[in-house]
Amino acid sequence: MNAFKLVHAVINKSDQFQLEMSDLLSAMTLTVSSETADIVIDLKQIPAVTTNHDEQSLLEVIQTAQDSHIQNVILVNHQLLISLDRQLMSQELLTQAKTEEWDLQTSEQSLRFTVDMSSPNLGRTMTLTHLRSTTVGEALSLMIEAAGHKVYRLNHIGDWGMAFARLIVAVRRWGLPDDDNPNIGYSKLQHHFYEESEFNPELDIEAAVVFNQLTHKDPKVMAEWKQICEISRKRFDDVYDLMNVHFTSETGESAYTEAALEVKQQLVDSNITSKELDAIIVHFPEKEIPQALIQTGENDSLYLTRDLAAAIDRHEKFHADYNWYVVGNEQATHFIQLKRILEMLGYDWANTISHLGIGFNSYQGRRLINSSGELISVNGLFNKVARRIMETYQFSEEEALRYSLGTIIFESVKYPRLDHFDIDLSTIIANEQYNGFSLMYYVETFSLYGEPNLSVPQRLSKEQWELLHLILAYPQKLAQGLQSGEPSELASFAYEIYLKHKNLVSQENNHPSIDYIVIKTLKNLLYVLNIPVKDTIGRE
Numbered sequence: 117m118n119a120f121k122l123v124h125a126v127i128n129k130s131d132q133f134q135l136e137m138s139d140l141l142s143a144m145t146l147t148v149s150s151e152t153a154d155i156v157i158d159l160k161q162i163p164a165v166t167t168n169h170d171e172q173s174l175l176e177v178i179q180t181a182q183d184s185h186i187q188n189v190i191l192v193n194h195q196l197l198i199s200l201d202r203q204l205m206s207q208e209l210l211t212q213a214k215t216e217e218w219d220l221q222t223s224e225q226s227l228r229f230t231v232d233m234s235s236p237n238l239g240r241t242m243t244l245t246h247l248r249s250t251t252v253g254e255a256l257s258l259m260i261e262a263a264g265h266k267v268y269r270l271n272h273i274g275d276w277g278m279a280f281a282r283l284i285v286a287v288r289r290w291g292l293p294d295d296d297n298p299n300i301g302y303s304k305l306q307h308h309f310y311e312e313s314e315f316n317p318e319l320d321i322e323a324a325v326v327f328n329q330l331t332h333k334d335p336k337v338m339a340e341w342k343q344i345c346e347i348s349r350k351r352f353d354d355v356y357d358l359m360n361v362h363f364t365s366e367t368g369e370s371a372y373t374e375a376a377l378e379v380k381q382q383l384v385d386s387n388i389t390s391k392e393l394d395a396i397i398v399h400f401p402e403k404e405i406p407q408a409l410i411q412t413g414e415n416d417s418l419y420l421t422r423d424l425a426a427a428i429d430r431h432e433k434f435h436a437d438y439n440w441y442v443v444g445n446e447q448a449t450h451f452i453q454l455k456r457i458l459e460m461l462g463y464d465w466a467n468t469i470s471h472l473g474i475g476f477n478s479y480q481g482r483r484l485i486n487s488s489g490e491l492i493s494v495n496g497l498f499n500k501v502a503r504r505i506m507e508t509y510q511f512s513e514e515e516a517l518r519y520s521l522g523t524i525i526f527e528s529v530k531y532p533r534l535d536h537f538d539i540d541l542s543t544i545i546a547n548e549q550y551n552g553f554s555l556m557y558y559v560e561t562f563s564l565y566g567e568p569n570l571s572v573p574q575r576l577s578k579e580q581w582e583l584l585h586l587i588l589a590y591p592q593k594l595a596q597g598l599q600s601g602e603p604s605e606l607a608s609f610a611y612e613i614y615l616k617h618k619n620l621v622s623q624e625n626n627h628p629s630i631d632y633i634v635i636k637t638l639k640n641l642l643y644v645l646n647i648p649v650k651d652t653i654g655r656e
């Protein structure tokens with residue numbers, strides 16, 4: 117049941133008005149309190165309506181359409197106030213919940229998106245920022261699909277650069293890490309390298325030689341590099357499997373080293389670079405953008421230059437309307453430079469690029485380390501939270517892991533992206549709180565009585581209608597979440613529905629048909645956030 121499409125169709129059926137769905141979407145509110153009306157349309161926000169006469173005609177269009185969903189419509193102070201046939205609307209919400217055909221599209225055309233998400237670095241552990249990029253990126257991808265668009269999920273894996281030369285040297289001296297936790301092992305090796313190189317400058321010299329060999333694709337050194345990458349990669353796949361995240365394309369940065377040289381040449385040829393010693397630099401006309409380093413020595417490539425090559429490749433492959441990068445906000449300048457350089461090269465599609473930044477993330481107030489200062493892997497975090505759930509609620513191991521995943525995923529999407537999020541073991545699994553645990557538990561254990569012959573009550577109480585009325589806003593919440601790139605819009609929407617329903621139940625003012633609509637809608641919202649809720653419908 118999509119009230120936005122309904123109103124849009126009613127108006128556009130006439131020859132007089134052809135409104136854009138996007139205009140209607142921003143002008144139309146399902147009022148918070150349904151006392152005045154069920155739908156308010158602010159006509160000042162609709163470009164096609166400019167005069168009093170237009171306002172009057174629009175009113176008449178809706179009146180003469182005599183759509184059965186619309187009970188009454190009046191014009192007050194440049195606003196259209198629409199009252200709906202509550203029973204009919206509710207009945208249609210019930211049908212939607214039964215058939216699970218969620219009609220959430222509010223866009224006339226289907227658009228194409230790429231979402232750069234996760235993009236961890238091999239040869240070290242996945243950080244909480246990478247984890248949150250994965251969860252936010254996947255939620256956004258599912259939201260894009262739910263809204264009827266096409267998404268390409270892209271993993272731009274960090275597998276190139278000086279860090280790998282250091283790791284190769286470290287592995288030569290101190291051996292490969294053990295199998296249990298290779299990425300923790302690699303991170304320790306990197307750390308060890310830094311400590312040792314303070315006393316032993318030979319290490320840095322050897323790393324520089326290795327990096328040069330890597331740059332020239334020396335087969336023996338490439339084999340050492342490849343081994344490190346493959347071992348490291350497997351662990352990330354375990355995380356993706358657990359979270360049910362599947363990428364359209366996973367390309368290491370190493371795949372762009374040659375294309376990066378071409379981009380460099382293109383920049384030099386367009387006269388937007390300057391050479392300072394061995395370095396090639398772009399100065400921007402805007403003073404506030406810091407100069408960008410394109411190359412430091414012959415034949416090498418830098419993160420930015422590889423990213424420019426990858427962006428061009430992405431555009432050629434996917435021709436997306438939107439290219440999103442869900443990446444830590446400390447890289448804000450990098451993305452400003454990336455976009456501006458593409459503009460300076462004359463790529464008109466540069467405006468499709470948006471950096472959706474991620475704020476600071478912590479575990480118990482710190483980075484992913486335990487109380488004795490040891491690194492924890494993301495898999496380790498899932499297990500830790502699962503263990504805590506098992507102890508607290510006596511869940512089976514399998515159930516605890518599923519709840520752990522759902523809880524961590526929800527926790528990382530429930531705040532606006534740029535806000536700090538902390539995984540606090542004592543609060544994230546507390547029941548009846550604003551967390552993933554409570555929502556999963558609620559939708560999976562709420563007792564629903566029967567399904568087949570449900571129908572909504574003849575007369576809905578005020579509170580009952582207010583809850584269903586809130587659910588009618590789903591397509592708009594989804595559109596707003598996509599507009600701002602914020603899955604948190606849906607997380608807080610789910611929580612609001614949950615609270616209202618709990619309240620209804622405590623007043624014994626619920627009804628099986630309403631329970632059914634609510635639980636199915638909440639489940640759908642959780643699916644769209646990639647929370648692994650069970651398919652089955654409560655206990656009978």
Ligand SMILES: NC(=[NH2+])NCCC[C@H](N)C(=O)O
Pocket residue numbers: 232235236237272273274423426441443
């Ligand atoms: N296309 C991109 N730059 N994606 C993000 C890459 C993130 C990078 N690997 C990092 O961990 O910092």
